[in-house]
Amino acid sequence: xxxxxxRIRHVEAIAEGTVIDHIPPAATLKVAQxxxxxxxxxxxxxNLRSERLGRKGVVKIxxxxxxxxxLSSLALIAPGATVxxxxxxxxxxxxxxxxxERFEQVAxxxxxxxxTNHEQWPTRFVVVGxxxxxxxxxxxxxxxxASELAxx
Amino acid sequence: MPLAGRHxxxxxxxTRDEILHLLDTAxxxxxxxxxELLAGKIMATLFxxxxxxxxxxxxxxxxxxxxxxxxxxxxxxSSARKGESLADTIRMVERYADVIVxxxxxxxAARLAAEVSRVPVINGGDGANQHPTxxxxxxxxxxxxxxxxRAGRCITVCFAGxxxxxxxxxxxLHALCHFACRIxxxxxxxxxxxxxxxAEARAHGxxxxxxxxxxxxxxxxxxLYMTRLQEERFPDPVEFEHIKASYRITAxxxxxxxxxxxxxxxxxxxxxxxxxxxxxxxxxYFAQAANGVPVRQALLALVLGALR
Numbered sequence: 084x085x086x087x088x089x090r091i092r093h094v095e096a097i098a099e100g101t102v103i104d105h106i107p108p109a110a111t112l113k114v115a116q117x118x119x120x121x122x123x124x125x126x127x128x129x130n131l132r133s134e135r136l137g138r139k140g141v142v143k144i145x146x147x148x149x150x151x152x153x154l155s156s157l158a159l160i161a162p163g164a165t166v167x168x169x170x171x172x173x174x175x176x177x178x179x180x181x182x183x184e185r186f187e188q189v190a191x192x193x194x195x196x197x198x199t200n201h202e203q204w205p206t207r208f209v210v211v212g213x214x215x216x217x218x219x220x221x222x223x224x225x226x227x228x229a230s231e232l233a234x235x
Numbered sequence: 236m237p238l239a240g241r242h243x244x245x246x247x248x249x250t251r252d253e254i255l256h257l258l259d260t261a262x263x264x265x266x267x268x269x270x271e272l273l274a275g276k277i278m279a280t281l282f283x284x285x286x287x288x289x290x291x292x293x294x295x296x297x298x299x300x301x302x303x304x305x306x307x308x309x310x311x312x313s314s315a316r317k318g319e320s321l322a323d324t325i326r327m328v329e330r331y332a333d334v335i336v337x338x339x340x341x342x343x344a345a346r347l348a349a350e351v352s353r354v355p356v357i358n359g360g361d362g363a364n365q366h367p368t369x370x371x372x373x374x375x376x377x378x379x380x381x382x383x384x385r386a387g388r389c390i391t392v393c394f395a396g397x398x399x400x401x402x403x404x405x406x407x408l409h410a411l412c413h414f415a416c417r418i419x420x421x422x423x424x425x426x427x428x429x430x431x432x433x434a435e436a437r438a439h440g441x442x443x444x445x446x447x448x449x450x451x452x453x454x455x456x457x458x459l460y461m462t463r464l465q466e467e468r469f470p471d472p473v474e475f476e477h478i479k480a481s482y483r484i485t486a487x488x489x490x491x492x493x494x495x496x497x498x499x500x501x502x503x504x505x506x507x508x509x510x511x512x513x514x515x516x517x518x519x520y521f522a523q524a525a526n527g528v529p530v531r532q533a534l535l536a537l538v539l540g541a542l543r
Contacts, residue, residue, distance in 0.1 A: 196362050198341040202320055222343025223364055224245065226431070 094128040100145040102167040102174075103157065105133065110161045111140025117160065117234055118153050119144050143169075156189045158182050159229050162216045185209050186218060190232035197223035206235070239540035242349035243357040245365045246406050251413035255385065258375050260542055261526075261533035268532075272541050273302035279332035280306030281324070282359070283315060283339045288502065288524065289359045289368070293336045296531035300541075305332065325351040334539055337361075355538040363402055369501055370406040372530040376523040377458055380497050384414050393419035393452040396462035396482055396507060398428040403501045404462060408432055412439040420445045421452050423478045426468060449484060453492045459484075461500045461507055461520075479506065486511040499523050 106114050111129045119125045124145035133139035148168055149157070157164060158180050168176040186208040192199050199206045199222050208218035216229040238253065249257075278297040282290050285308060294304050307313050315324060321344060328335055329352045337348055338359040345358035345365065360366040381390045392411060394404050398420055408418065409432075418436055420428050420443065433443045446452050452459055464482055469475035483506060484498065500508060500520040512518050536542040 192343075194342060196340075196342050198321065198339070198343040198347050198361075201341055202322060202347065204322065204347055220343065222346045223341075223362070224247075224343070225364075 094131075094141050094143055095126045096172060097124075097126070097143045097145045097169055098172055100143065100147050100169050101149050102169060103142045103144075103161070104139070104165045104167065105136060106140035106142065106161045106164050107136070108138050108140050111142060113234075114140070114157065114161050114164070115142045115144075117156055118142070118147075118149060120147070123147055152189065154180060155183055155186055156234055159186055159189055159216070159218075159232065160234065162213075162229065182210065182213065182216070185221075188235060190234050192220045192223060192225075193227045193231045193233070194220065194223045194225045197225070199223075208232070237543075238537040239543070240355060241538050242345075242352075242355050243367055243534060243538065244345045244349055245358070246367045246370045246410050249367075254371070254374065254410065254413065257371060257530070257533055257537065258378055260537060261371075261375055261529040262379070264532045264536070265526075265529040269300060269536075271301040272536055273297060273300040273539060276302040276334070276535075276539055276541075277332045278302055278304050278306075278535065279328045279335045280304060280308065280359075281313070281328060281335060281337040281339075282306065282308040283310045283313065283337070283344075284360070285309070286338050286360065288527070289338060289366075290336075292524075292527035293357075293359065293368075293531050293535075296528050296535055299528070300532055300536065302535070306336075321347060322351045325356075328352075329354045334535060357534065357538065363400065365406060366402055367406065368527070368531055368534065369403050370410050371534065372523065372527045373403070373407045373460075373499065373501070374410050375530050376499060376519065376526050379526070380519065381457055384416070387415050389415045389417055390457040391417045391419060391455060392458040392460060393421065393446070393456040394428065394460050394462070395421045395449060395452055397426045397464050397468060398422040398462070399426040400465075400468065401462045404428070404460070405432055407460065408436060412436055412441060416441060418443045419452055419456060421447070421449060423464070423482070426464075449482065449488065453484075453488060453496065457495055457497070459496060459498045459517075461498060461504070463503070463505055463507060483507055483509060484512055485509040486515055489515055489517050492517060 108130050115127050126143040128141040130138045164180045167174045188205045207221035211217050211219045219226040297304050325348045334355050336357045336359050339361050342362035342364040345361040349356040378384050398404050436443050466475050496517050497519040498517050
C-alpha cells in the first residue's frame with residue numbers, strides 16, 4: 084500500500100461518458116437535469132472544494148457525450164465549466180466550455196412582453212458581455228444576465 | 236446608397252451615412268414633392284395597437300407620393316383576434332403589398348415580421364422597444380434647426396421627463412452618438428437615464444451630465460426634448476402630482492431663455508408643456524410632428540427603390 088494519502092473520489096468514476104467540472108454550485112442540479120436523459124446514470128457532487136472557484140459542482144453522465152446543442156446550453160448556465168470525455172475510465176478529451184457568439188433556441192427570453200414568448204418562434208440571444216455573461220435578445224433587444232434566462 | 240429592399244426595424248441597424256442620406260432625401264422631397272413617385276405601389280399598414288399620429292403620417296406620406304394604402308387600425312378587426320400568428324399574418328400581407336408598416340404591442344414583433352417578409356417591413360413601434368421613424372424625424376428636425384450638427388460642431392441636447400422607460404429618448408440618444416453633442420438630463424428619481432445609455436454615449440466621446448431642474452436645462456440647452464410622465468410609473472399619486480408640477484414648462488419659465496433654444500416633444504403632451512408655450516419662439520413640437528411626413532416619404536421612396 085502506498086504511503087501517500089489515498090486520492091478520494093468525491094463522485095463515482097464512470098467508464099464511458101462525460102464529466103462536467105467547475106460548475107457554479109447553484110447551477111449544478113440544473114446542469115444535471117438539462118444534460119441527462121431520463122434513463123442515464125448521473126453522479127452529482129455539489130459544494131466540492133475547488134481551488135479556482137472555492138466551491139464547485141461536478142456532474143458525471145455515464146454513456147453519453149454532449150452534442151453541440153447541449154454544449155450551447157451549458158455555456159449559458161455554467162460558463163467557465165470544463166468538460167471531459169471519458170472512454171474506458173480515461174480522459175480522452177478535455178476542454179473549457181466554448182462561449183458561442185450567439186445562443187439559438189436554448190433559452191426563453193426573460194422579457195414577458197417579448198414576441199418570442201407569444202409566438203411559436205425560435206429564440207436567439209447575442210453575447211454582449213462575458214464576465215459575468217450577459218446576452219441581448221435578438222428580437223426585443225433587451226440585455227440580461229445569462230442567469231436570468233430560463234432554458235427551453 | 237442601397238436602401239432599396241431594406242427593413243427598417245431599429246435605429247441601430249443604420250450607419251451615420253445612411254441616416255444622413257435619409258435626412259437629405261427628406262429635405263429634397265420637402266422642397267419639391269413628387270406626386271407620382273410611388274404610383275402603383277401599395278403600402279399595408281398593420282396597426283395591432285392604435286396610433287393616430289404614426290399611422291396618419293405614414294398614410295399621408297404614401298398617398299402624397301401617388302401610392303395606395305390598405306390595412307387595419309383596429310386589432311379587433313384583424314385576424315390576430317382569431318388567433319392567427321403574426322408570422323402567418325405577414326406571410327399573407329406580403330403578397331398584397333409592396334411595403335408593410337407595422338405597429339405591435341409586443342417587443343421584437345417588427346424584427347420577427349422582417350424575418351418572415353419578402354417585402355420591406357417598417358417598424359412603426361414595437362411595444363416598449365423601438366420606434367425608428369420617430370427618431371429619424373427627431374433627428375431631421377434637430378439637423379434642420381441646427382445645421383452645425385452635421386458640420387461637426389457641438390450642440391447641447393437636454394432630455395427631460397421619463398428617461399428610464401422613454402423609448403424615443405433611448406433611440407434618439409443612440410442616433411445622436413453619430414454626431415458631436417453634449418447631453419444633459421433632468422429626470423425624477425427612479426426615472427433617470429439607465430446607465431447602459433450613459434455608458435454608450437460616453438464611449439462615443441459624448442459628455443452626459445444630469446442637471447437638477449428644468450431651469451438649468453432651459454438656460455444651457457439648444458434643444459430641450461420633453462417627454463411625458465406616466466402616472467403608472469408612480470406608486471404614490473400624491474408624489475406623482477408633485478413631480479408632475481416640477482416637470483411642467485410654462486411661458487414664464489422661458490422669459491430669460493436663450494433665443495436659440497427649441498423645445499421638442501414626441502407628442503402627445505399631457506400637461507408637461509403648458510399651452511402658453513405654443514406661442515413662444517421656442518415651441519417647435521408641432522413643426523417636428525409635421526416633419527414626420529417628408530421623413531416617411533423619403534423612407535418609403537428609398538426602401539421601395541423609387542429613389543436611390
